[in-house]
Amino acid sequence: MPRLPDGDPAPPSGELPPGALDRLAEGRLAEGRLGVYLHVPFCSVRCGYCDFNTYTLTELGPGASTADFADTALAELDLAARVVGDAAPPVATVFVGGGTPTLLPPADLVRMLDGVRERFGLADDAEVTTEANPDSVTPAGLAELAAGGFTRVSIGMQSAVPHVLATLDRTHDPARVGLAVAAARDAGLATSLDLIYGTPGESLDDWRTSLETALALEPDHVSAYALVVEEGTRMARQVARGELPAPTGDDEADKYELADALLAAAGYDWYEVSNWARTPADRCRHNEGYWRGDAWWGVGPGAHGHVGGVRWWNVKHPRVYAARLAAGESPAAGREVLTAEQRRDEEVLLGVRLREGLDLARLDDVGRTAVAGLVADGLLEGAAAVRDRRAVLTLRGRLLADTVVRRLLGS
Structure with a gap:
């Protein structure tokens, strides 16, 4: 995992420097919008390519269980409400990422969303997304999320080809993706599929198969990211030992061009280098907020936030994160004023x-x-x-x- 950035110490109260809330309170420019990101750090297995701040349950020990996580996140939302106070407009977007957020019971995800709503309010047209693995959702669970206010699910498909999924350490059956998309659609949720290209051993035909399989499911949105072999990951060690070939720029360029051509032909327009949507309304507005420089509060271990030119980041380990909040302190490890x-x-x-x-x-x-x-x-x-x-x-x-x-x- 990457280490946290260098920066200045963050105060235990979590308060922001004078003036940081001014533009948010006045609603001027992009910073008049507020998003909330909730980081759920749990995974059933650790994928060899991933350097996100995630943990399997056997790594965590006492004080950082899935059963306790929603209450801990609500405690940070209490802190956020005290810090932002009357400066906060209703939240425009909520994104629950991970990890695999849908390892938590749907009721816990809804309870965290209710926590945002109760402390800040939600805009009438708020976009509320959760990430999910194809094998971590059920029709009943997705219906419960939709009834609780979620509007969108982003499914980690990655590939439709078994040997590519195996190299990525992804454990789901490719057939589960279609079942998850159908269940989400039946629940009234918008759907996005996340794909990765450039996996060692993936041919151009393999990538075409993944794209065509994804398009046959007619999602509202598709993200396609080039694989990056991150330092410190198991895949990086495999590449260093010669067990896997390193991705090449030419191969990834060919695959990007193929993705853009097939997606465009199917009626998807690119709106960010790695993202395509059926219509402007199908874009991920939460991620657009990052790209525009909007304000957001990051809840969870290792989560980052930004308000008024001040960026901060939380301690990474869930147990340390929970202990800080239990002591009535901000979990922020550091910050910087841009x-x-x-x-x-x-x-x-x-x-x-x-x-x-x-x-x-x-x-x-x-x-x-x-x-x-x-x-x-x-x-x-x-x-x-x-x-x-x-x-x-x-x-x-x-x-x-x-x-x-x-x-x-x-x-």
Whole structure:
């Protein structure tokens, strides 16, 4: 797992610096929106490629059980309500991620959502998502989530090919994905499928099979992410020992182009480099909030939050997290107050990944000068740059988004 960032100490009260809540309270620009992220750190098995802050139950020991987790999360929501206070607008989006949130009973997930509603209120059109594994949901459980206010489920399909799933240490039967999508749809929930491409040993035909299988299920939304072999994971050790081949950029580029072509042909539009939706209404609004720089409170071990240019992160271990809250203290391990330059850099980094692109007025002189060369190199759309004064990635630009960002920032 990656270590927590360096930063300044966070106060035990969790209070934010003066002025951090001003823009949220005034409802100006993006920061007038508030999201809540709830991190559920439990998994039935640890996948070899994953470096998220997750734990199997045998790793945790006393003080961090699934039975206690909802109450602990509610205690952090109490803290959030004290800190944000009257500055908070109704919550626009809630995202329950993990781990595998649906290892918790549906009643606990609904109780955490009720905790958000009771402390902050929910916008009338609030988007409420939970992640799920195909084998961690039942029709009855999904119906209970929908009745409790959830609107969306994001299912970790990853692949439809058994040998690829085995390399990823995913344990579900591929047939379970279709059953989970059908049950979610019957419950009235919007559906998203998460896919991974570039797994060692995955052929282009394997990836085509996964895409075609996903599209046959007609989800509302598809995410497709290139596999990154993260340092410290079991897969990284397998690659280092030569047991698995390392993913290559050319292979992942071919698979991204195939994904974009098949998804576009099926009526899905890209709206962020790794995300496609049937309609604008099917986009993941919670994730759009991250990319726009909205405010959100991250609840759970290792969760990050951001309000008014202040970013903080919680202690990682669930037992330490629970102990902090039981003592009446913030679980935040550290924080940083972003400088104006850091905020601008993040706006470029994230904004250019969106289909709407980045307003050229947000660039400095170096960035604006770089635009013409990026258009000439086929990385930015020329018409959008000239007519709309926006930096919008071409397909080739999406493949080289990091290069585009570096040139726009002059780094």
